[in-house]
Amino acid sequence: MTGNLRPFIGFTLILFFLLDPIGNIPTYLGIKKRFKDEKSDKILTINFLIGLAVIFICFFCADYILEALHISKPVVSICAFFILVWTGGQILFLSKENFQKRRESRINRPPVFPLIVSPPLLIFLLVYYHHDIPREQSALAILIVWVISVLIYKFSSYITRCLGERWMNLLERYIGIVFIMVGCQMALEGIGTFAYHLIQYTS
Numbered sequence: 001m002t003g004n005l006r007p008f009i010g011f012t013l014i015l016f017f018l019l020d021p022i023g024n025i026p027t028y029l030g031i032k033k034r035f036k037d038e039k040s041d042k043i044l045t046i047n048f049l050i051g052l053a054v055i056f057i058c059f060f061c062a063d064y065i066l067e068a069l070h071i072s073k074p075v076v077s078i079c080a081f082f083i084l085v086w087t088g089g090q091i092l093f094l095s096k097e098n099f100q101k102r103r104e105s106r107i108n109r110p111p112v113f114p115l116i117v118s119p120p121l122l123i124f125l126l127v128y129y130h131h132d133i134p135r136e137q138s139a140l141a142i143l144i145v146w147v148i149s150v151l152i153y154k155f156s157s158y159i160t161r162c163l164g165e166r167w168m169n170l171l172e173r174y175i176g177i178v179f180i181m182v183g184c185q186m187a188l189e190g191i192g193t194f195a196y197h198l199i200q201y202t203s
Contacts, residue, residue: 007133012141014182018121021149023091023172025156044153051116052146055125059142062126073127074197077190080123084183087120091176116149120179127186 032040058065066073133141152159160168 015145017178021152028153058125074190074194077186081183081187084179088176088179
């Protein structure tokens with residue numbers, strides 16, 4: 001039973017880190033400040049639902065999307081490596097001033113833009129939507145992480161007060177490390193798949 005749960009738990013944790021609800025708390029609170037309470041709640045609820053819809057569309061249509069674009073999964077894996085390493089590097093190595101500017105730029109983006117959708121997450125789903133676990137379990141993992149993320153945003157003010165800015169910044173930098181590790185893993189698997197097909201083609 002534990003062996004069957006391990007891939008599911010691993011997939012769920014990676015989704016959680018890629019959604020990065022803790023790192024997006026300042027963005028969420030900044031967007032809320034731009035609008036009245038009732039309007040901000042409505043906008044952000046729509047935001048969450050749009051985000052979930054985009055995630056599921058990408059999840060269920062991954063093969064069709066790649067086929068329509070004539071892009072192979074190894075290519076997507078290599079692209080994911082650069083995106084994840086770039087994003088993780090920004091989180092890890094930016095100075096405090098530039099880190100704050102990065103947050104402010106995210107706050108000033110259109111509020112309807114799906115808060116919980118990021119390019120690394122979508123690319124991960126394009127490549128790993130059925131990786132190691134059945135599709136039904138993958139969909140359940142997405143739903144679980146989405147619910148947890150929404151709850152984190154709803155209690156974001158309380159979480160910020162409890163952790164403080166120092167711990168929030170530290171947690172976000174740890175998430176940057178996870179981004180880089182996931183990116184390296186995807187690159188290695190993409191290169192491995194490409195090498196395997198190349199050997200099969202030439203033999």
